[in-house]
Amino acid sequence: MTHNAVDEKILQQWTRRLSQALQILDLELDNHLILNVADEAAHAVSPMAAPITTFVVGYAAGLAAANSTIASQLAIARAAEIVLDVCRQPAEENPDEAGWVNTAQ
Numbered sequence: 001m002t003h004n005a006v007d008e009k010i011l012q013q014w015t016r017r018l019s020q021a022l023q024i025l026d027l028e029l030d031n032h033l034i035l036n037v038a039d040e041a042a043h044a045v046s047p048m049a050a051p052i053t054t055f056v057v058g059y060a061a062g063l064a065a066a067n068s069t070i071a072s073q074l075a076i077a078r079a080a081e082i083v084l085d086v087c088r089q090p091a092e093e094n095p096d097e098a099g100w101v102n103t104a105q
Contacts, residue, residue: 028073037080037087044087057083 041053
C-alpha cells in the first residue's frame with residue numbers, strides 16, 4: 001500500500017494523539033507495516049478483515065510484550081510477520097469450523 005508524505009504526516013500525528021490519549025508513552029509505530037498487514041488481510045480475506053486483523057496483531061503484540069522481556073516494536077513485527085504468512089497461504093490451509101484441529105497450531 002502506498003501513500004504520500006502528507007498521508008504519512010497525518011498518520012504520525014494521529015498515532016501520536018491516539019497513543020497520548022490512551023496514555024501509551026513512547027509508542028513508535030511502523031505505519032507502513034501496519035498498513036501492509038491491513039492491505040494483505042483485505043486482499044486475502046475481505047476488506048472487513050483489515051481492521052480486525054490489525055486489532056488482533058496489536059493484541060497479540062501486547063500480550064507478547066507484557067508476558068516477556070520482548071520490546072513492543074519487536075512483538076508487533078513478529079505478530080505482523082505471522083499474519084502476513086497466514087494471509088499468503090492458500091485458502092485450503094484455513095482452519096475448519098472446529099479451528100486448527102488438524103494442525104500443530
